[in-house]
Every structure is written in structure tokens, then in C-alpha cells.
Amino acid sequence: MADLALKVDGIAKIAGRRHILRDVSFIAGSGELIAVLGRNGAGKTTLLSVLAGRLNPDRGLVSLEIGGRPLKGADFRRAVAILPHDLLIYPDLTARENLEFFMTLTGKKPDADFIFATLDTIGLAKDANRVVRLFSRGMQQRVAIGRLLVLQSNVWILDEPTTGLDEAGRRWLLDLLKAQTAAGKLILMSSHHQGEVSAVASRILLLDSGRVRLDGPAGPQGATAAFAIMDEGAA
Amino acid sequence: MGRQYLAILGKDLLVEFRTREILLTMALFSMLLVIIFAFAFLSDPTKAKDYGPGIIWVTVLFSATIGQNRLFDRERENGCLWGLLLSSVDAGTIFLAKATAQFIFTLLMELPTILLIILFFDLPLVQPMEFIASLLLGTVALSLVGTLFSAMLMNARMKEVLLPLVTYPLLVPVVIAGVKVTSVAVGAPVNEDAWMWLKFLLGFDMIFAVATWFLFGRMIRA
Numbered sequence: 001m002a003d004l005a006l007k008v009d010g011i012a013k014i015a016g017r018r019h020i021l022r023d024v025s026f027i028a029g030s031g032e033l034i035a036v037l038g039r040n041g042a043g044k045t046t047l048l049s050v051l052a053g054r055l056n057p058d059r060g061l062v063s064l065e066i067g068g069r070p071l072k073g074a075d076f077r078r079a080v081a082i083l084p085h086d087l088l089i090y091p092d093l094t095a096r097e098n099l100e101f102f103m104t105l106t107g108k109k110p111d112a113d114f115i116f117a118t119l120d121t122i123g124l125a126k127d128a129n130r131v132v133r134l135f136s137r138g139m140q141q142r143v144a145i146g147r148l149l150v151l152q153s154n155v156w157i158l159d160e161p162t163t164g165l166d167e168a169g170r171r172w173l174l175d176l177l178k179a180q181t182a183a184g185k186l187i188l189m190s191s192h193h194q195g196e197v198s199a200v201a202s203r204i205l206l207l208d209s210g211r212v213r214l215d216g217p218a219g220p221q222g223a224t225a226a227f228a229i230m231d232e233g234a235a
Numbered sequence: 236m237g238r239q240y241l242a243i244l245g246k247d248l249l250v251e252f253r254t255r256e257i258l259l260t261m262a263l264f265s266m267l268l269v270i271i272f273a274f275a276f277l278s279d280p281t282k283a284k285d286y287g288p289g290i291i292w293v294t295v296l297f298s299a300t301i302g303q304n305r306l307f308d309r310e311r312e313n314g315c316l317w318g319l320l321l322s323s324v325d326a327g328t329i330f331l332a333k334a335t336a337q338f339i340f341t342l343l344m345e346l347p348t349i350l351l352i353i354l355f356f357d358l359p360l361v362q363p364m365e366f367i368a369s370l371l372l373g374t375v376a377l378s379l380v381g382t383l384f385s386a387m388l389m390n391a392r393m394k395e396v397l398l399p400l401v402t403y404p405l406l407v408p409v410v411i412a413g414v415k416v417t418s419v420a421v422g423a424p425v426n427e428d429a430w431m432w433l434k435f436l437l438g439f440d441m442i443f444a445v446a447t448w449f450l451f452g453r454m455i456r457a
Contacts, residue, residue, distance in 0.1 A: 054317060078323040086314030088321075092250045104242035105322040131253075151322070 004030050004066045004079075004154050004186060006051070011060030013046050013210075020046045021057070022210040028188070028203075030154075033181045035197040035218060036190045037226050038207035044190040045084075045159055047207065051188060052082035052157045066154060078106065081153035083161055087144035091133035095124050095143050098132060103150040115150070122146040123172065137164035145173065156180065158189040162196060174200050198223035206230070239324045243332035250309060251340065257302045261344040265298035269348060273355045283356040284424070288417035291352050292410045295370075296377065298348065299341045300399050303381035306337055307389045316389075316455075326452040330382060334447075337385075338378040345370060358421045365429045366420035372436035373413040376443060380405050383447040387454055412436050 006028045013021040021043045028034055038044050049055040051062055053076065064071045064079060071079050082088075089098045099118055100110040119125045122142040127135070132143055141164040148156055161177075162170045177200050181187055188205075191197055197204065201218035204226045214229060216222055251257055272290045276282070310316035319329055349370070353360065360366055384401050388394045412432040419429040 052321060054321060074323040074325060077321055080321075082317075082321060084314065084317070086317075088314050088318035090246065090250065090309070090315055091312060092254055092309070093246065097246075097249070101242055101246050102318070102322070105239055105319070105324050107238060107323065109238070147318070 003068075004064065006155060006186060007061075007063045007065075008051065009061045009063070011047075011050055011057040011062060013043075013050060013055065014058050020210050021050070024060070024207075024210070024212055026205060026212065026215055028186055030184045030186055031181050032203055033177060033187045033189065033201050034203045034205055035201035035223075035226075036188055036205050036207065037197065037230065038190075038213075039230055042207040043210040044207055046210075048082065048157050048159050048188060048190060049084070052080055052084075053077060054082065054084070064155065079153055080155045080157065081148050081151045082157040082159070083144055083148055084159045085163070087140055089132055089140065089143050089147055091140075092131060094129050094131055095119060095135075095146070096128040098143055099146050099150045102147045106151055118146050118149045121149065121176070123169075138166055138169055141165055142169070145176070154185060156185060156187045156189075158187065160190055160192065162191070162193070170196070194223050194227045197226070240328050240332050240335075243319070243324070243329060244335050247309075247332065247336035248339065251336070257305045257340050258343060260305070261298045261302045261340065262347065264301050265294050265344055265348040266351070268294045268297060269351050269355065272352075277355070280357065283358060284418070284421050287352065287356045287358045287421055288414045288423065290356070291349055291417055292373070292413045294348055294352065295341070295345055295373070295413075296403070296406065296410055298344050299337075299374075299377045299381060300402070302337060302340045302344070303377075303385045303402070304395050304398055306333060306382060306385045311389060320456060326455050327448050329455070330386075330448055330451040333386070334378045334382040337382050338374055341374050341377060342371075345374065360420055361422040362420040362429065365416055365433065368433055369413050369416035369420070369429075369436060372433065372440055373409050375440045376409040376436065377406060379440070379443045379447045383451055383454075386451060409436065409439060412439075 008024060008026050011021055011024045024047060036044050036047060046055065050057050064076055066079060093101065096115060096119060099115050103110045119128045122145055124139065124142055132140055162173055165173060174196060177187055197218060198220040204214060204216055204218045204222050205212060206214035206226045206229060214226055276286050380402050384398055388397050391397055412435050415427045415432045416429045418425045419427050
């Protein structure tokens with residue numbers, strides 16, 4: 001995978017008189033898994049939405065370069081995929097139809113083998129032809145993760161991706177994220193679970209009232225320090 | 236673009252044929268209108284040619300609105316519209332696919348409804364080609380305008396009330412042209428040039444195809 005650089009330069013987002021994001025800046029590259037942390041209302045979801053192009057910042061700039069080439073418009077959207085709380089999958093289509101549909105949106109012809117392999121990866125090969133509306137929340141979450149896999153984007157933006165998954169599902173997802181970053185993907189993920197962060201994140205971005213309070217390496221020590229700061233704020 | 240257009244259109248048709256939400260509500264509503272009109276006007280069958288064309292177009296307009304109201308509802312659930320907008324598909328392709336789906340749903344509603352009106356009111360189709368042309372061109376106009384405003388009002392409260400308030404003033408010329416052509420087609424005693432009205436409908440479709448496609452692209456991401 002070609003080297004990529006996500007540059008976030010002084011972005012701000014204001015809703016009414018409330019500053020949701022204030023002067024957020026950082027640079028991220030291939031193979032990083034950045035845990036975006038913060039208490040409820042710190043601006044995590046807004047930041048992720050701005051990075052994915054779902055929201056426009058009121059100030060500042062988000063730019064993405066792959067192999068030194070800046071991406072804009074459809075190229076940017078092709079390179080960045082988001083998994084928000086609302087899962088972006090069609091409840092009246094089957095798991096297989098959802099994956100085929102989203103693969104076609106990339107402009108590629110759906111490859112039956114690839115779709116089956118993806119269904120197998122997300123653990124839904126047996127339920128491939130069941131309508132998603134009949135799935136549990138955890139199974140729907142797996143389809144949404146399958147959507148990310150078939151989009152084959154370079155950057156994944158995940159808003160609390162383990163929501164709805166059971167313990168085995170959570171472990172499976174964390175392994176998948178590790179494999180994807182090892183393959184060169186850049187992943188930004190919000191989470192409220194210290195265990196998840198220390199297990200997979202390579203870097204922590206801690207938000208506090210819309211500002212970057214901490215930007216540093218993760219690992220067990222980094223995660224402990226970041227969660228201690230959050231607890232301190234809560235107290 | 237072609238593959239993405241077909242994927243979005245195919246998805247809408249598949250979901251509709253699986254759930255039948257739009258088609259069933261449109262068909263039931265149009266049948267209800269036909270029955271009401273039949274009771275209201277059948278007392279004087281000699282005048283059927285005079286009010287038949289109006290009944291056809293009012294039924295088509297009202298029933299199409301029911302479908303337009305539901306067109307983007309499926310994209311709201313699970314935030315699916317964002318799945319489309321954040322993909323590499325351009326907004327114009329999304330608009331064309333959605334308008335085509337609406338065109339097909341409206342046409343499927345029109346076929347049995349109009350057949351029923353023609354049978355109930357004993358309307359002779361002396362110029363069927365002109366009638367079919369007006370129906371196709373009129374349905375294109377309803378689909379283009381309906382799709383644009385259905386998307387625009389997707390998150391509005393009282394969308395069901397607002398949609399007809401916004402679209403009907405724009406669609407009045409289409410209904411008038413449709414009624415005029417249909418009057419000629421059923422042999423009503425009118426002094427109208429059907430081809431002139433058909434050319435008007437064609438012009439309307441061409442102008443609104445460009446305008447709605449352009450506006451959708453600007454509006455939907457905002």
C-alpha cells in the first residue's frame with residue numbers, strides 16, 4: 001500500500017455558540033491505529049465526521065495524500081471509509097446483497113469469491129442470504145464492518161466499532177484492525193474501553209472540550225495515562 | 236457511472252419488490268380515488284369525455300406524491316444516504332437512479348389505474364399514441380420534480396404536507412398539458428393541438444432534467 005498522509009490543520013467546528021472542535025491539528029500516516037479518546041461530548045464523533053467528509057469544518061483543513069498525490073472529491077471519498085453509529089447498511093437487503101451493492105459503488109464488478117471471503121471473514125457466511133433487518137445488533141455491526149472491507153479504502157474511520165459485539169466478536173474485530181494496520185491502512189477509532197486501546201492502538205489522541213489534550217504513543221502505559229486524565233476531568 | 240447507476244436503481248427496485256411499501260400504498264390510494272371519482276361523476280356518463288382526462292391526471296398526480304414521499308425514507312434508515320454520499324458515486328448518478336426508480340413505480344401504479352378509469356368511464360382511446368406519449372412525458376416530469384423535492388424535504392417535519400405544497404405549483408403546467416392531450420386522445424369535443432402540448436411536455440422534461448440534476452448535486456451534500 002502506498003504511503004499516505006492525513007493532515008488535519010487547525011480545524012474548528014461551531015454549533016450555535018458552542019465550540020465543538022477548537023484548533024485540532026495532527027498528521028497521521030500509513031500503518032497507524034489512532035485511538036480518539038475523550039469523555040462524552042468531547043468532540044470525538046464530530047472530529048471523525050469531519051475527517052470522513054460527513055461534516056464540513058468551520059475553520060481549518062483536512063487533506064489526504066497518497067504516494068505524494070493530494071486526493072480530492074471522489075478520490076478522497078474512495079480512499080476514506082467511515083463506520084459511524086448509524087451503520088450505513090440497508091436493512092431490507094441481505095448481508096450478501098449489501099456487500100455486493102457497496103462493492104459496486106466503488107465502480108468494481110462484485111467478485112463472488114471476494115464477497116464470499118468477506119462474509120466468511122465477518123463470520124456471516126451461513127447467514128449471507130438473510131435480510132439484515134432480522135439480524136441482531138452485533139450481526140449488523142459485522143455487516144457494517146464487511147462494508148468497510150469491500151470498499152477497500154486506505155483510511156478507516158471507526159466510531160466505537162465494538163458496539164453490539166460480544167466478547168468473541170470484540171476480540172475478532174481487534175485482530176482484524178491489527179491485521180489491517182499491519183497491511184498499511186490508517187485507522188482512526190473512537191473508544192471508551194481502555195483494554196481495546198492498549199491492545200491495538202499505536203497512538204492516542206485525547207480530546208477535551210474540543211481541544212487536543214494529549215497526542216502521544218499508546219500501549220498499556222499510554223492508555224493508562226490517557227484514561228487517568230479522563231477520570232481526573234470527570235472527578 | 237453506468238454500473239453505479241444500475242446498482243442504486245437495482246437496489247431500490249429489489250427493496251421495493253421485497254417490501255412493496257411504495258407500490259402498495261400508491262396503488263391502494265389511486266384505486267380509492269378512482270372509486271370516489273366514479274361515484275361522484277358516473278351519474279352522467281355522457282360527460283365522461285369531458286371530465287375523464289382530468290380524473291386521470293389528478294389521480295396520477297396525487298398517487299405519485301404518495302410514492303415521492305417515501306422515495307428517500309429507506310435512505311434515512313441507518314443513515315444509508317451517507318453511505319451513498321460518502322462513496323465515490325457522484326450526486327448526479329444518485330439523482331438519476333432515484334428519479335428512474337420513481338418513474339418506474341409511478342408507471343406501475345398508472346397502468347392498472349388508468350385501465351380502470353378507462354373501463355369505468357367507458358373512455359374511447361381514439362388517439363392512443365398521443366395519450367401514451369403524454370403519460371410517459373408527464374411521468375418523467377413528475378419523477379424529476381418529485382425526486383428533487385423529496386430529497387430536499389427528507390429531514391423536514393411535516394414532509395408529507397410540504398411536498399405537495401412545493402411540487403404542485405411547478406407541476407400544474409404538466410397536468411394541464413396532460414389533460415389537453417388526453418382530451419384529444421379520448422375524442423373530447425376540444426379544439427386543441429395535441430402535438431403542441433406534447434412538445435411543451437418534452438421541453439418541460441428537458442429543462443427540468445438539467446435543472447433538477449444540477450440542483451440535486453448542489454443541495455444534497457449541503
